[in-house]
Amino acid sequence: MKLGLTLTLVACLCTSFGSMAGNDKHDDRNQSRGQGVKNEQRRLVVNSPDQAVAMAQRQYRGKVLSVQSSGSGYRVKILNNDGQVFSVSVDAATGRVSRN
Incomplete structure (x- = not known):
């Protein structure tokens, strides 16, 4: 009984950590897109x-x-x-x- 409960708890923790790791990658992509927008806004008309x-x-x-x-x-x-x-x-x- 304890073994079954422990395995269930471990499985839940692994699943939640795995989804959090996936969210970090998604956030990085969104931040990269945000950087692209910021860089476009910073483009200068006069460069020299x-x-x-x-x-x-x-x-x-x-x-x-x-x-x-x-x-x-x-x-x-x-x-x-x-x-x-x-x-x-x-x-x-x-x-x-x-x-x-």
Whole structure:
């Protein structure tokens, strides 16, 4: 009697642990899919300083003096034909160009 009860208990435990292990694999696949979505959201419109310069020059004519990487994109310093120096921010995620 005790042996039958023990075997039943062991069988139940093995079954429950086996199903939990299967759930872990399922969760990993779902997490991987979630990572793919996050990576797609993180894709940048502007991937290099050269792209940032090109986008800035399309909107603001002049000579590019420098380009620096900033937290959210790039900062491009431009000298226009009137001799004025100004900075333009290029958002790497959206491609938005704005004069500072």
